[in-house]
Amino acid sequence: MCRLALLLAAAGCGAELGGGGTQVGSEIVDASVQPDAVVMPDARPCTGTVAPDGSCFVFVNTPVTYAAAKLACTNMNAHLAYLKTAALDTAAEAMIGTTNTWIGASDLATEGTFLWDDGSALAFTNWHAGEPNAGGPDATYQEDCVIIAGARVDKQWDDRPCDASEVANSGVFAYLCQY
Numbered sequence: 001m002c003r004l005a006l007l008l009a010a011a012g013c014g015a016e017l018g019g020g021g022t023q024v025g026s027e028i029v030d031a032s033v034q035p036d037a038v039v040m041p042d043a044r045p046c047t048g049t050v051a052p053d054g055s056c057f058v059f060v061n062t063p064v065t066y067a068a069a070k071l072a073c074t075n076m077n078a079h080l081a082y083l084k085t086a087a088l089d090t091a092a093e094a095m096i097g098t099t100n101t102w103i104g105a106s107d108l109a110t111e112g113t114f115l116w117d118d119g120s121a122l123a124f125t126n127w128h129a130g131e132p133n134a135g136g137p138d139a140t141y142q143e144d145c146v147i148i149a150g151a152r153v154d155k156q157w158d159d160r161p162c163d164a165s166e167v168a169n170s171g172v173f174a175y176l177c178q179y
Helices: 067-074 084-097
Strands: 022-023 027-030 056-064 101-106 145-148 157-160 174-177
Touching: 027 056, 056 067, 056 084, 067 101, 084 101, 084 145, 084 174
Parallel strands: 101 174
Antiparallel strands: 022 027, 056 174, 101 145, 145 157
8 A cells, every 4th residue: 555645646656665664766755653644755846837736837838739749748747738627727827828728638539528638537628619619610620639719818728620730820839738
């Protein structure tokens, strides 16, 4: 059984060692002093804005495709933002200003079923009226990836093409990473 509660999902639980200690990264924590104590590892400093849940938002105002945005976030040990609560969404909208910005949701796996990139369902949503609309009333092209439509007065979410292969001048946006 894991004796540690970790803030960083990527950190996982430490391996049990002889003598009641637990390894967290390169550090050994002596759990025998207070076996039920919650030990928090040192979290890396936030290089962006601390979100309401204690995670870190990093806004990058360089327009790229959804795949490139996911890769860029992964390269900073993060992921495209999962706005799973109204508070996170409000903070993200304030941070991006008037810039259309990728967040980590799509219906790439199953058309019409939007999921966060971690595979979880969108329990909270903030779709703009009429969205998602899968390419509009004609549905002549795919809109599988989600942005905060920062250029709109009320912002909110919109499904858009994931790259510019189907619609010229679309599919490249700023992005919001989270860790």
